[in-house]
Amino acid sequence: MKQVELRESEYITMPAKILEARMMTTQEKYFKIALESGASLDHDPGQFVMVSLLGIGEAPISISSSPTKRSYFELVVRNVGKVTNALHKMEAGDTLGIRGPFGRGFPVQILEGNDLLFVAGGLGVVPLRSLINFVIDNRRDFGKVHILLGCKKPADLLFADEIKDWEKRLDVNFHCTVDKADPDWKGNIGLITSLIPGVNLNPVRTFAVVVGPPIMYKFVLIEILKKDIPEKQIYVSLERHMKCGIGKCGHCQIAQYYCCKDGPVFSYDQIKGNVEAL
Amino acid sequence: MQQFVTLQKKELNTFISALAQSQKVVAPVARGYNNFSFQEVTSGKEIVLKYIPTILPPKKYFLPAQETVISYNKRENSVNAILEYEKMVIFGVHTCDLAGIQCLNMVFADKPRDINYILRKSKIAIIGLECNDYCDEYASCNVVDNHLPNGGYDLFFTDLGDVFMVHINTMLGDELVGKVPVFKPADEKALKALEALRQKKRAIFKNEVDVKHEDLKPLFDRSFTSKVWEDLDKRCLACGNCTNVCPTCYCFDIIDEPSLDLNTGARYRRWDSCQTEPFAKVAGNENFRKERSQRQRHRYMRKFKYPVDKYSRYFCTGCGRCSRTCMAEIKLKETINALAKEAK
Numbered sequence: 026m027k028q029v030e031l032r033e034s035e036y037i038t039m040p041a042k043i044l045e046a047r048m049m050t051t052q053e054k055y056f057k058i059a060l061e062s063g064a065s066l067d068h069d070p071g072q073f074v075m076v077s078l079l080g081i082g083e084a085p086i087s088i089s090s091s092p093t094k095r096s097y098f099e100l101v102v103r104n105v106g107k108v109t110n111a112l113h114k115m116e117a118g119d120t121l122g123i124r125g126p127f128g129r130g131f132p133v134q135i136l137e138g139n140d141l142l143f144v145a146g147g148l149g150v151v152p153l154r155s156l157i158n159f160v161i162d163n164r165r166d167f168g169k170v171h172i173l174l175g176c177k178k179p180a181d182l183l184f185a186d187e188i189k190d191w192e193k194r195l196d197v198n199f200h201c202t203v204d205k206a207d208p209d210w211k212g213n214i215g216l217i218t219s220l221i222p223g224v225n226l227n228p229v230r231t232f233a234v235v236v237g238p239p240i241m242y243k244f245v246l247i248e249i250l251k252k253d254i255p256e257k258q259i260y261v262s263l264e265r266h267m268k269c270g271i272g273k274c275g276h277c278q279i280a281q282y283y284c285c286k287d288g289p290v291f292s293y294d295q296i297k298g299n300v301e302a303l
Numbered sequence: 304m305q306q307f308v309t310l311q312k313k314e315l316n317t318f319i320s321a322l323a324q325s326q327k328v329v330a331p332v333a334r335g336y337n338n339f340s341f342q343e344v345t346s347g348k349e350i351v352l353k354y355i356p357t358i359l360p361p362k363k364y365f366l367p368a369q370e371t372v373i374s375y376n377k378r379e380n381s382v383n384a385i386l387e388y389e390k391m392v393i394f395g396v397h398t399c400d401l402a403g404i405q406c407l408n409m410v411f412a413d414k415p416r417d418i419n420y421i422l423r424k425s426k427i428a429i430i431g432l433e434c435n436d437y438c439d440e441y442a443s444c445n446v447v448d449n450h451l452p453n454g455g456y457d458l459f460f461t462d463l464g465d466v467f468m469v470h471i472n473t474m475l476g477d478e479l480v481g482k483v484p485v486f487k488p489a490d491e492k493a494l495k496a497l498e499a500l501r502q503k504k505r506a507i508f509k510n511e512v513d514v515k516h517e518d519l520k521p522l523f524d525r526s527f528t529s530k531v532w533e534d535l536d537k538r539c540l541a542c543g544n545c546t547n548v549c550p551t552c553y554c555f556d557i558i559d560e561p562s563l564d565l566n567t568g569a570r571y572r573r574w575d576s577c578q579t580e581p582f583a584k585v586a587g588n589e590n591f592r593k594e595r596s597q598r599q600r601h602r603y604m605r606k607f608k609y610p611v612d613k614y615s616r617y618f619c620t621g622c623g624r625c626s627r628t629c630m631a632e633i634k635l636k637e638t639i640n641a642l643a644k645e646a647k
Contacts, residue, residue: 034384036372080561105586275554281609
């Protein structure tokens, strides 16, 4: 058996440096990262990267920042596995490896000029924020923007400061709800599905973008379809186990699709009736 | 270039021994009762010419069970992409396994291309060997059209009694033949014998299941909610044997292994199986194929449906390994027949 070094490989990682790291909730940590080459990651909203920690492994992580931020990108990581555990111990100045960006993100060019209904549940706001902030940074290019946000309890709310800005903006219709409130909570209480009927929208020119935990899709999609938004105009982003990121290893397969390559963003008409998808 | 040459059977040893002088030669050898395995040989005498599909298909040379893809040194902050390869000749590959290699080629050449696979493949010469009859009752090579050679080899040997008919398919094959002066141009008699054998094979090899070749895909299109999967659920042990021995199963895991110095180490990719419980589980414990019925269905769909949509070919080669190896006696032919019966 001979071993040689390859100049090109899909498995080679780009060195990157953590510029900023802080806990966002008790479970999620925020990272601001820049590639050491100085190059921009140049991702599409909704794409993901493989984060590599040598000797520990790799994990697929959604990119949370808009590509309009060229000099860095942001990740928000929940502490749930071997790699994310190790990642949580890392601080500003530490280095890690990045592969990607991978996957098919949100179809920004198709969304342009249309009204948008964003629905994010729980951690779903992390990938969706890359699109929301892209839209806000190019606000003139889009129609009406509705943002519906839901999480279990107020303490779970991610990007709380930024969300306050979304709430204040004149050009965004923002609503937020929690399943269970605490005494200081002044907003809505209830499941995210309860916010959808109240949104005043024109289904012909509205695109809905939904990101959340698997259980949420079923119920949110029922409410969105009640609004008569065409199936082709509804997008979701699905989470799956991923190892390679390039449509080979098989872990992320959803029936005929590789989530890492054909997704993670799918239109509802693509996956409707696909029992492995929703 | 002469397309067909012959080799006296007694000269096979001369050919193999001569090849083995200059490079690694692997071929089927006996491994216990009715078990065979591709292993390195140095003489033709070690080779078993009449063998049922080997325990593992030749996939193990194209996509090794474990290979290094990255080596690293943390202190020096270096990460190197690694290719592991070995120049070799594989002798005695049946048509089912040639089909298996063709399937893997399609997958790994699909963009983004897998450079490790592609470079490793380019170092391997393939010599096929025709099956004159069925290997055993588990094979279903006719229904997937793999009982006759469909390319994918450099040389192809057919046993015609005293001689091998050898089809030279590539320049690399021609080079191999040219290395050892034991081959003769095929005469009319040998060519006629080859034709007669193929004719005879058409009578021997019959559709092994109650579904026609072209109806397999439509059958699986309709079988997503079949009760047959529930039956497999009760029997399957989720051991992953079927996927390990499958010539077209290529799923893998990526694993880091630090050296004892905790500074250097390697990142491997290692065969994985969609039949095991954690395969589709994400952090947070959501499992997208929790039930064995879902995982078995997935395995079958990955042979008879998904790749047909994507690559226009069945990814079942009909080798019968999954049925032969299954401890719970889940048999591919039975599953297909049960689906067909239910669909009627």
